[in-house]
Amino acid sequence: MSKGFPIPLNAVRAIEIVARRGALAPAAEELGVTLGAVSQHLRRAEARLGMELFERTGQGLVPTAALRAALPQLSAGFAALQDGLAELSGSDEAILNLTVGSVFASRWLIWRINKFTTLYPEIEVRLTVTGAMLDLQRADIDCGIRFGAGNWPGVIATPIGGAEFQPVCAPPIARALKHPSYLYGVPVIRDETTMLSWDLWLQSVGLDAERRLHGPTYSDPSLAFDAAISEQGVLMAVDMMSADAVSDGRLVRPFTGPVSGPHQYWLATAKGRRETTKLRRFREWLAAEIPASARGYVHQSRG
Structure with a gap:
């Protein structure tokens, strides 16, 4: 005869979410309870299991080595439950x-x-x-x-793709870029969220990566694309993302080719x-x- 759970399923779910996300708030939101209730779930579970599940540090709750080892199984178990419920309700494939x-x-x-x-x-x-x-x-x-x-x-x-990137700009700006070194004389659009490396590309064309480029800065990458199309400067862009605008002539790739990043x-x-x-x-x-x-x-x- 199978044994029941040693702790309530909601407590197990709270443990899994806090361990995976590193905070009480995501668990409280998903379970629809208060932060205090999540904290109680954790304390009572530790008492019933007779072991600590989290280390209380100045940076918050850190899963113990035992919990880290068990976390993949806990996460996979709840994922399987979610899939089973979706299939049961008939909403799985729609x-x-x-x-x-x-x-x-x-x-x-x-x-x-x-x-x-x-x-x-x-x-x-x-x-x-x-x-x-x-x-x-x-x-x-x-x-x-x-x-x-x-x-x-x-x-x-x-x-799925998108490792290659290179500068793009509107055609009027491209006409002023007869050599990569001319980038120092035109605006260069900075995307604060980008993972693309201007340094890597500059080094690939033999330019000094330490020399500063100047131009407008955007915190939204989609707006940075629009800025490039509206002739505000040169943008470093993934080829896969700039290709349609290049194809229809709104953007141009003014230099020899892309580099591949990590x-x-x-x-x-x-x-x-x-x-x-x-x-x-x-x-x-x-x-x-x-x-x-x-x-x-x-x-x-x-x-």
Whole structure:
């Protein structure tokens, strides 16, 4: 005869969320209780288990080594429960909840997502566009598209492209750029959120990375793109994201070519979540659509 849980399931869920997120607030929000109630869950669970689960430090609650070792199993278990409930309710395959950043959404996905929904009209795509790195374990998120190194904890990440980048600008500005060194005489748009390295590109063309470039600064990467299109300066951009604007002539790649950096776009899912049919279809569609869209790009550069 199987034994029951030694602590209530809500307490187990509170432990898993706090250990994964490093704070009480996310657990309180998801469970619909107060911070004090979450704290009580943790204390009572530790008392029943006869062991400490968290170290109380000046920086907050830190999971003990034992809890860190058990966390992947706890997270996978709750992910499996979420998937089972979704399948039981019949809502599992009807809606694909996707979280993406503003640049990927506005410069690539929004112009192509109709192709996916035409192929699979039974799947409704719901986008959450945000620069925040949302928790992929949430029941209302199936997957995310993230830019980075792909090594996020608790995440399975599949590379989908976007490692190459180079400067882009509007055609009138490009006409003044007869050599990369001319960048020091025109505005260079700074995107505060970017992971792209101007230093890496400057070094690739033999320029001094220590010499300062000047121009407007934006905290929103999508606005930085619009600034480049509106002739405010030169922007460092992922080729995959700038390609449509280059193809239709709004932007130009004024120099010889891109460099490859350590970051790219990834399709990200939570570890322990089963791959649903809708997710598999979206993954396969991305794998076909990204190379196809690349073949359709018109590369424009100065001779």
